[in-house]
Amino acid sequence: MHVSDAIDRRRAYRMISPQPLSEDDIHELLEAIRLAPSCFNHQPWRVTVAMGEDLSKVKEGLSRGNAWATTAPAIMAVAAKPADDCRLGDGRDYYLFSTGLAIGQMLLRATELGIVAHPIAGYKPSAVKEALGIPNDHVLITLVILGRHGDDDSLLSDEQRERERTRPERKPPEENFFRERWGYPWS
Numbered sequence: 001m002h003v004s005d006a007i008d009r010r011r012a013y014r015m016i017s018p019q020p021l022s023e024d025d026i027h028e029l030l031e032a033i034r035l036a037p038s039c040f041n042h043q044p045w046r047v048t049v050a051m052g053e054d055l056s057k058v059k060e061g062l063s064r065g066n067a068w069a070t071t072a073p074a075i076m077a078v079a080a081k082p083a084d085d086c087r088l089g090d091g092r093d094y095y096l097f098s099t100g101l102a103i104g105q106m107l108l109r110a111t112e113l114g115i116v117a118h119p120i121a122g123y124k125p126s127a128v129k130e131a132l133g134i135p136n137d138h139v140l141i142t143l144v145i146l147g148r149h150g151d152d153d154s155l156l157s158d159e160q161r162e163r164e165r166t167r168p169e170r171k172p173p174e175e176n177f178f179r180e181r182w183g184y185p186w187s
Contacts, residue, residue: 006108011167013116014068014160017150021074025113026051029076029146032109036102039086039094045102048077048132049146057131058143063122068155069145076117076144078103079134099141110146118145 001009026049033047050058051074058077059070069075078099085095103119110117125140134140153161174185 001112003108006111010107010111011116012118013149013164014118014156015150015153015164016069016072016116016118016145016147017152018071018073019148019150020051021115021146021148025115026074026146028113029106029110029115029117032106033102036098036105038098038101042085042094042098043102044080044085044095045099046079046081046134046138048079048134050075050077050132054131058123058128061124061127061131062120062143063124065157066120066122066145068160069118069120069143071150071152071155072145072147074146076146077128077132077134077140078119078142078144079129079138079140081135081138095139096141103142103144106144114148116145116147116149119143120145 030047030049033045034043036043038044055073055075058075062069080095080099082093082095085093085098087093107117107119119142121142123143128134128143129136129138129140153164156164174187177186178184179186
């Protein structure tokens with residue numbers, strides 16, 4: 001699969017099969033993260049993959065809107081410490097950007113492998129950090145729900161069912177991309 005195909009096919013599916021992922025699959029995803037670029041190669045991300053008994057504790061920390069994720073055979077908790085990456089005097093901390101690059105790269109590898117990797121923000125950070133032993137000085141940036149695309153939509157809301165069928169609309173390019181100066185749409 002070409003990168004452009006993975007970009008086109010990547011979706012945030014919510015119907016997740018409980019079928020376990022193999023250790024090789026998880027290794028491939030982690031390797032994609034490991035090889036990602038970061039500011040001065042600091043690699044600030046720390047990733048904990050819950051697949052065993054701690055997985056149920058992580059699922060208890062999910063918001064009600066993410067009930068669909070309770071079928072997932074694995075959840076990746078992605079954390080970083082601001083001091084572990086570039087910090088510029090003008091207030092720019094790169095740990096979020098570097099970690100985002102790594103997760104974006106992993107999402108494409110997951111798509112190539114036929115794995116749904118769906119980052120979410122709806123969870124209780126303190127509960128998940130406690131369940132997985134993530135230190136307090138680290139920011140729990142996201143959880144990534146991992147699994148194969150399933151066919152059971154019983155845990156989805158009507159809105160989520162609709163999103164499952166069609167790719168959500170994207171903003172028109174002129175809203176996000178500019179030529180030369182802010183506000184001059186790229187055409």
